[in-house]
Amino acid sequence: MAHSVRTIVLRAAGSNCDVETAFAFESVGSKAELVHINRLVRGEVRLADYDILAIPGGFTYGDDISAGKILANELRYKLADQVEQFHQDGKLILGICNGFQVLVKSGLLPSGHIRDGKQQVTLTANDSGKFEDRWVYLEVNPESPCVFTRGIEGRITLPVAHAEGKFVPASDGVLKELQSKGQIVFRYVGPEGQFPAYPWNPNGSVDNVAALCDPTGRILGMMPHPERHLDPTHHPRWTREGLHAEGQGVAIFRNAVEYVRRHL
Amino acid sequence: MIYRIEVGTKPGFRDPHAEEVHGAIRELGVPGVQSVAFFRVYYLKGTFDRKAAERIVQELLIDPVTQEAALDAKLGEEGPDIWSVEIAYKPGVMDPVEESARKAISDMGIRGLEGVKTARRYAIRGNILEQDKSLIIDKALANRVIERPIQPGDRIFFEKIEYQFKLIEVPLLSAGDDELLRISREGQLFLNLEEMKAIQQHFKRLGRNPTDVELETIAQTWSEHCSHKTLRGLIEYNGHVIDNLLKSTIVRVTEELDKPWCLSVFKDNSGVIEFDEQDAVCFKVETHNHPSALEPYGGASTGIGGVIRDPLGTGLGAKPVANTDVFAFGPPDYPREKLPKGVLHPKRIMKGVVAGVRDYGNRMGIPTVNGSIFFDERYVGNPLVYAGNVGIMPKDKVEKQIVVGDAIVVVGGRTGRDGIHGATFSSGELTSESEEISSGAVQIGNPITEKKVVDTLMQARDRGLYRAITDCGAGGLSSAVGELAETTGAEVHLDRVPLKYEGLTYTEIWISEAQERMVIFVPPDKLDEALALFASEDVEATVIGHLTGDRRLRLYYKGHLVGDLDMEFLHHGLPRTVRRATWSAPEHPEPDFPEPEDLGPSLHRILSSWNVASKEWVIRQYDHEVQGGSVLKPLVGAQDDGPSDAAILRPRLDSYRGIILANGCNPKYGDIDPYWMAASAIDEAVRQVIAVGGSRQRLAILDNFSWGNTDKPDRLGSLVRAAQACYDVAKAYGTPFISGKDSLNNEFQADGESIAIPGTLLISALAVMPDVRKAVSMDLKRPGNLLYLVGDTKAELGGSHYFALHGAVGNSVPKVDLELAPRIFDALSSACGQSLVRSCHDLSEGGLGVAAAEMAFAGGLGAKLDLRSVPTSDGTARSDWLLFSESNTRFLVEVEPDNEAAFCEALAGLPFAKIGLVTTEPRLRVTGLDGRLVVDEDIYELKRSWQEPFRW
Structure with missing residues (x-):
């Protein structure tokens, strides 16, 4: 009997990619529920009832103070036990754009722990000094333990849309560890796979990092938006290149749902 | 501490x-x-x-x-x-x-x-x-x-100032004419003598003076911003009287076209058309000019925040799905020493405005997908900021119900002293002291507050928790409650309105234009559920009164009756003034210069003019893909940087049905004839829809007039002419107006001189596209494909970029052929529908030369064109005229050789011709009438000219 996969798409004041993120999960066979964080905090909803936690893009709490910070703190102070347990239960967490910023600032990435999680890396203001929406190329790291990217080969293209997406590790040691454990899931590359000068690295990220996972590979955070490349008409050049069977973001959601079906 | x-x-x-x-x-x-x-x-x-x-x-x-x-x-x-x-x-x-x-x-x-x-x-x-x-x-x-x-030690936190209630009456009954005018001026009421006298008469009959809040309510309701008294009034134009210009042109065309898919027009906060069996889409464009002149960031962000609340306040509330923005500024290189006193530099205004739209739109999670920017020295003191929003809602939620006994609930942001007198301020002229006296009119937005309001209102709507909704826009609660409760009457307790800080008088509470507030009317039996829903997501919602049924607007503060107005007088007591309007065609000198041998340099200069140059710097700062419905982006082509004619998006992710958004505006033509300016704007908006594969089957348009001081007969006359064109052209094109707005008095006083903006009519288009997979982009696709010019090219260079290069305006303004144009649109729509068109670009500013260059460099391919093949009914005999004419209703179309016959069949009987082909070699080569090459340019050089100006 096939396991029915349940995804919780976490909303907070200022989340704004929640609907399309839920749509992405539903289109690959998961149930997806939009849940306001207040309901989790008040105990009306329990994380334990879900298999996948998705923190969508947006500007939670206006990104006041810094991007994703206030929601990250809310998770740490109000929901740390639930989140920690959720991860220990072998379930999946995906943070996109603002969701990635939340994961990083809560400590969940790259360590995988939120309780006493120390922030080891950050996503800070783009070198260009402004918000930018543009399509980029990503090279997947075949050595990564990330469960969301299995079967994805070579380069994919997705859009980024952010003002604070520049990856910076706290030290060279942190970066080396991420590299050695395969925790860098996607790197920005040029259209032909070459080293990405701006705008191909759209924000000045160190080591061209676009996405990270935790050591288990079950928590993925990424600045680019896979939920904006589901339909073939999302592709910026579909009127030139024709309509593909599906968008290149779909695999990330499908992998997550299939992982849950197989392992949970 | x-x-x-x-x-x-x-x-x-x-x-x-x-x-x-x-x-x-x-x-x-x-x-x-x-x-x-x-x-x-x-x-x-x-x-x-x-x-x-x-x-x-x-x-x-x-x-x-x-x-x-x-x-x-x-x-x-x-x-x-x-x-x-x-x-x-x-x-x-x-x-x-x-x-x-x-x-x-x-x-x-x-x-x-x-x-x-x-x-x-x-x-x-x-x-x-x-x-x-x-x-x-x-x-x-x-x-x-x-x-x-x-400085260190300066006070940061201020003590709460308690407000001591004191009822203020305005001594109107005894006032003479001078005194009436003084009261209007000093109270920033912007009412003229006749209007003040009408108010005086009304209160004489009542035998009492008005209170300050009553007078403010009347001034706000009667303001140009809220009542459109100029365009709805009497206008004496060239010897005859027009009774309600709006009704006799723009509203009339919609009535006569009588499209069954127009679901709600000219009566709600936005115009509503049918999207599909299930849903409707609505569209509104607003101006926020005067606040943006003073504080560009705050003015523009509250402009976009405000227009989002229009679809949200339409029917029972639409979910916002797309933003548009169109701006007009002084040139970014305007010399600082020429700036009038009190005026910000155009570049600073532009940067502030773009940042304001960016931060508000992006934070709201609404894609900003379409827009344009115009530059002209006359906008230096008075920039224009148009902000638009499209929303989607179920078709059965298009109508409101106003029911006596329902609670009046204010939802969202708190009320502060921000934006006092915005409605009346926006109706007056700017002066160099505006910054000093009117700074209260500038508001600061908080998009996250508004996002929370949208999130919760959509849930409340779907659960049927309220029966009517409107936004608190210009005029604040006064306007929102005053308008929505016109037929019933209302009682409002101003002390119940949640405040940001103490110290507001009852009048300030009533007229404050604090942002992010909506008003809903909630049935008593749904009140608890509604309030609980808002509270669950930290949205403030407060009952401030109820609908009464006696058609009076009664305001209380802590139990004291502070205002008691008759709805009939409030909404219908405004005396109709007769304004004079004249228009006569100006004579511009015709330029007289020989035809240059090489038109390449002219092409480069037009491409790098502020108006034509790439706006990528602006576009990329907007999230144009959030909500996941993007189909045709504002930037297209081989390197994602060509200028798309229109935006296409899918408001529902489970459907391939989409909407097309486009706009048309060319104030330069108005210097010759506002009639043809308006006609050209409509033509441009419609042809952009056609160019991306749309049709005029279900195409609605919006009008936004930004004009000078229409108390001056010449300014009003030009507006009358533009409105007349709106009727004629929309009728011929079968494109109803569904909503609109006017912003008058866009003038700036400097050194005793009043500088008016050029009369600027923005036409915004919203079209439904049955299958977005038929979309066509403007970038050239494949070498060897054929290039067809569709439409008639005439020697229409009046107001053109080419003439501007030669310092001239000229007189031969582009016109439209009302019989031919709809046939051209339909034929091309049909060709696109049959997938016969590989790329298509509309010809506008800079004509064929600019269109061909943009298509070439967007596609990373070259093109060869021959001007000897260009169809021209007036026998235009100069190569430069043919290349840079701005004649309307024209398209440059790329067709695969295999589809040539079918394409020609689709266009049969219309002016069109094969004028060239797509080449691998990245050069644009144009053969002139004498057989010589008049343009031979590297496309990457052309692109550089186009991109260079806004590499900021």
């Missing part, structure tokens, strides 16, 4: 904000500045101890990787060569960070916080002259309208 915290970037990390400020100072031409360091400052007031403050710093305020902080100390260097300046908000200006900081500190379990304020400190190194310091503060660091430089 007040803690002061500075947060700065650690050494070794870049600080883009400091770099931007340094750049802005450099642009001012101030010498001696070597470096700029930036520190964010937080002031925390509370009863918690220092240890808690330190926790807040370490766990909340800094990013431990890139930032450092100092509690009650300064960061960075100090010394004789460092000038430190701190900028804070003025008292009473809402600090947008306060609310979220409060929440975050409460989440940490820290109690006793009383207030949060933020400021910015700059440490500027260099040898800066004393007189340059105030210039730097005013032009690069602060906006004096909302901000102030502060």
Whole structure:
């Protein structure tokens, strides 16, 4: 009997990619529920009832103070036990754009722990000094333990849309560890796979990092938006290149749902 | 206890904000500045101890990787060569960070916080002259309208000022004419003598003076902004009287076209058309010109915030799915020494406006997908900011119900002193003192508050928890309740309205234009459920009164009756004034210059003109893909950087049905004839829809008039002519108007002279596309494909870019052929529907030359064109005329050789011709009438000319 996969798409004041993120999960066979964080905090909803936690893009709490910070703190102070347990239960967490910023600032990435999680890396203001929406190329790291990217080969293209997406590790040691454990899931590359000068690295990220996972590979955070490349008409050049069977973001959601079906 | 915290970037990390400020100072031409360091400052007031403050710093305020902080100390260097300046908000200006900081500190379990304020400190190194310091503060660091430089020890938190109730009556009954005018002027009511007398008469009959809040309510309801009294009044034009210009042109065409898919037009906050069996889409475009002139960031952000509330306040509320924006500014290279007193530089206005739209739209999660920008020196003192929003809602939620007994509930933001007199202010002319006297009219937006309102209202709508909704826009609660309760009457208790701070008078509460507020009418039996829903997501919702049924507007403050107005007088007592309008065709000198042998340099110059040049710098700052429905993006082509004619998106992710958004506007033609300017604007909006594969089957348009002072007969006359064209052209094209707006009195007083903007009519188009997979983009696709020019090219260069290069306006303004144009549109729609078109671009500013160049460099391919093949019914015999004519209803179309016959069949009987083909070699080559090459340019060089101006 096939396991029915349940995804919780976490909303907070200022989340704004929640609907399309839920749509992405539903289109690959998961149930997806939009849940306001207040309901989790008040105990009306329990994380334990879900298999996948998705923190969508947006500007939670206006990104006041810094991007994703206030929601990250809310998770740490109000929901740390639930989140920690959720991860220990072998379930999946995906943070996109603002969701990635939340994961990083809560400590969940790259360590995988939120309780006493120390922030080891950050996503800070783009070198260009402004918000930018543009399509980029990503090279997947075949050595990564990330469960969301299995079967994805070579380069994919997705859009980024952010003002604070520049990856910076706290030290060279942190970066080396991420590299050695395969925790860098996607790197920005040029259209032909070459080293990405701006705008191909759209924000000045160190080591061209676009996405990270935790050591288990079950928590993925990424600045680019896979939920904006589901339909073939999302592709910026579909009127030139024709309509593909599906968008290149779909695999990330499908992998997550299939992982849950197989392992949970 | 007040803690002061500075947060700065650690050494070794870049600080883009400091770099931007340094750049802005450099642009001012101030010498001696070597470096700029930036520190964010937080002031925390509370009863918690220092240890808690330190926790807040370490766990909340800094990013431990890139930032450092100092509690009650300064960061960075100090010394004789460092000038430190701190900028804070003025008292009473809402600090947008306060609310979220409060929440975050409460989440940490820290109690006793009383207030949060933020400021910015700059440490500027260099040898800066004393007189340059105030210039730097005013032009690069602060906006004096909302901000102030502060010194250490200056007060940051202000004591609450208790308001002592006192009913104020205005002595109107005894006033003579001069006194009436004085009352209007000093009260910023912007009412003329006749209107003041009508009010006086009304209260004479009642035997009492009006209270201040009654007079304010009438002034706001009767303002140009809210009543459109000029366009709905009587106009004596060239010897005959027009009774209600709007009704006899724009509304009339919609009535006569009588499209069954027009679901709600000209009566709600936006116009509504049918999308599919299930849903409707609505569209509204607003202007926010005057606030943006004073405080570009706040003006533009509240402009977009305000227009989002229009679809949200339409019917029972639509979900916002797309934003549009169109701006008009002075040229970015306008000489500083020529700027009139009190005017911000156009480049600063533009940067502020773009940032305002960006921050509000992006934070709301609404894609900004379509727009354009015009530059003209006449906009220097009075820029234009048009903001549009499209929403989607179920078809059975298009109508409101106004039911006696329903509770009046205000939802969303709190009320403050922001935006007092916005409705009346926007109806008057700007002066160099505007910044001083009207700064209360500038508001600051908080998009997250509005996002929360949208999120909860959509749930409340779907659960049927309210029966009517409207936005608190210009005129605040006065306008919202006054209009929506016109047929029933209402009782409102102003002391129940939640306030940002104490001290507001009952009148200020009533007319405040504080942002992010909606008003809903809730049935009594649904009230508890509704209030619980809003509370569950931290949205404030408060019952402030109810609908009465006696057709009176009664206002109370702590039990005192402070206003009691008859709805009939309020809404129908405005005396109709007769305004005079004249128009006569101006005579411009015709340029007289020989045809150049090489048209390449002219093409480069037009491509790099402010109006034509790439706006990528602006577009990329907007999230144009959020909500996941993007189909045709604003930038298209081989390198995602060509200029798309229109945007296409899918408002419902489970469907391939989509909407097309486009706009048409060309104020330059109005210098010759506003009639043909308006006709051209409609043609442009429609042809952009056609160019991307749309049709006029279900195509609705919106009008937005921004004009000069229409008390002056010549200004009003030009508006009458434009409105007449709106009727004629929309009728012929079968495209109904569904909503519109006018912003009059766009003039700027400087040195005793009044400078009017060029009459600027923006036409916005919304079309439904049955299958978005038929979309066509403008970039050339494949070498060997054929290029067809569709439409008739005439020697219509009046107001063109080509004439402008030669310092001329001319008189041969582009016209439209009302019989031919719809046939061309339909034929091309049919060809696109049959997938016969590989790329298509409409011909507008810069004509064929610009269109061909843009298609070529967007596709990374070359093109060969032959002007001898161009169809021209008037026998235009100059190559430069043919290449740069701006004749309407024309398209350059790329067709695969295999589809040639079918394409020709689709276009049979219309003016069209094969004029060239797509080439691998990346050059644009144009053969002139004498058989010589008149253009032979590298496409990447052309692209560079087009991209260079806005590489900011």
